[in-house]
Amino acid sequence: MSKSSPPRRRRGSARTTLSQVADVAGVSAITVSRALNAPERVNAETRRHILATVERLGYVPNLVAGSLASASSRFIAVIVPSLANAVFIEVIQGLQETFEAEGYQILLGNTDYDLDREAQLVRTFLGWSCSALVTAGLRHSDACRSLLSQWDKPIMEMMELGEALDLNVGLDHSEAGRCMARHLLTRGYRQIVYVAGRMAEDYRAGLRYAGHREILEGEGLAAPLLDLAHLGSLEAGAAALERVLETHPRADAIHFANDDLATGALLHAQRLGLGVPKDIAIAGFNGLPLGQHVTPRLTTIRSPRQHMGQLAAQRLLARLQGDVVSRRQDVGFELLPGDSS
Amino acid sequence: MSKSSPPRRRRGSARTTLSQVADVAGVSAITVSRALNAPERVNAETRRHILATVERLGYVPNLVAGSLASASSRFIAVIVPSLANAVFIEVIQGLQETFEAEGYQILLGNTDYDLDREAQLVRTFLGWSCSALVTAGLRHSDACRSLLSQWDKPIMEMMELGEALDLNVGLDHSEAGRCMARHLLTRGYRQIVYVAGRMAEDYRAGLRYAGHREILEGEGLAAPLLDLAHLGSLEAGAAALERVLETHPRADAIHFANDDLATGALLHAQRLGLGVPKDIAIAGFNGLPLGQHVTPRLTTIRSPRQHMGQLAAQRLLARLQGDVVSRRQDVGFELLPGDSS
């Protein structure tokens, strides 16, 4: 009988723990826990004393332990395809300011437009017992779908509208494409080239192109497409303008998949001495400030990006509190007719 | 003696656990743990069998439990003052791509240029047992300093150089200010106004102003300052131009604290029919693509933002592996003389 086992081990960090606080304050651990997490369940006097002790000992709660015990963390997983695009940054800002105010922390993942990476990120994030998950877009790999469908916490799919797993906040991209195509037709353009970047991956640009094409073909017009190797940058827009001039010399307008490309082309046209819209009209999508400050002002479509983030966060917060919320919300968009078309 | 206590409780999520996987695979829990986290310590055959079982059961490791047991998470806390500024986004991208490749997850915090919020974020992040912490800047509140100095994991302070708590990667902002001031003097400007946004908070702009002022005063020139209420945007830059024209009618150059302001002013000058640099010269700081695509091309200073992020991440990774790394690294900057000065 080895009753007298040698004192085996010693682990953990040297940091102050909740029970040390409890000992010093002369209460039980659970009372300290309650004083910090559910103050109203502790007598005001006791609470004051405990909080003073916490302060004095410099106690920093171990959130990992708390999450394990309660089987939930105050993490919100947010998965976006890119950080290079200002659109996602603004959406993230909207999410962040709203969630942070309620004490939630964002766990940010970047897929680089790769659905396998998305699945991998989802796996990791589920492992962190997140309270909810936000993802940009409705398209996922099978692996990702199966992980998500087994999950029992709220899921928000943003940016576009359609068949969602759970909640959905976004706008109708094919309608946006139609809207801009109609605008360009109204202004009299007939040879309109659509320019996108990596459209297979940035498939929302593809949805807009589909809308654009539908309108043009409805008028018996062709809808030529130029799909670039880069997603969107001023650089790529400038290069795209040159390519369009070369391959479609009769083009009278270019409908770009985003404002970065469109503005790059617009600024490059100035350098080339081309008149916009006299020689060639230019239109974009997003409504970034950049396009609104160049001369001529860029014709584009504004999406309520930051608002979309805030709205998505509010929905999720309501859902987390047990409220019933509508599953789908169209945030709409707005045509900003500029002087470039 | 209440030996026959009724079966008390049942908790936790319904998810598959590691020991369930172990039971099914016919091994012990620790062997499954090793197969997943230290594959080389398990026989190849056993490992294959375990991984197949993991796959079959759709087991998703509970990272919260793992972190508690090992007293460390693969989180890297990253604290920046703003997401609205492209500079920080690019630094974050650099950090992210490097850390993600090594299986670390970034925990992003945004202080909104508020040092108290920074301290609060640090508290939270310490509670998550992060492996390292990255923060933009060397200035912290006392509370924040005391939290950080008691911490035993690597800390990286980025963006600027100086007395750091631990590791430090950045550039010399006052030298950058001097560099641009010298450039403007060389080009013959003498009435140079410095325009910043919320300089008390964006104190690195203040460091650049100090350098700028030092050079001008060395030449016996005044160094008037205009400090805006907004940090930096095309909008604010345009407004700033008007204010400078009004309050300093004899100014021949404006040295802006960042490219957003500078580009906004430059584009606005075009709208006003002002010649740049004939009527007024304009210079910025950062070297954002935006300023390099307008006509005239913006004179600015390029900081290696993404590279700074990568470098910081590499240093931290090396440190986490136990390597000794130099504490300070100057990433330098580069004057990009454009046509706006």
Next chain:
DNA sequence: CGCTGTTATGTTAGCGCTAACATCCTTTTT
């Protein structure tokens, strides 16, 4: 053939916290 070293796996005991239940008062109700 016992000794040491190596490889593969298992046993035990927590990591620091909180859910669930229990207890003990004080107040309110009838």
Next chain:
DNA sequence: AAAAAGGATGTTAGCGCTAACATAACAGCG
């Protein structure tokens, strides 16, 4: 005044995983 209800605090038993130590099996060695 006894019973019921509520408020404040405590006890117990894990959450799911991994560090530390333990064990077993086998190879190499003089």
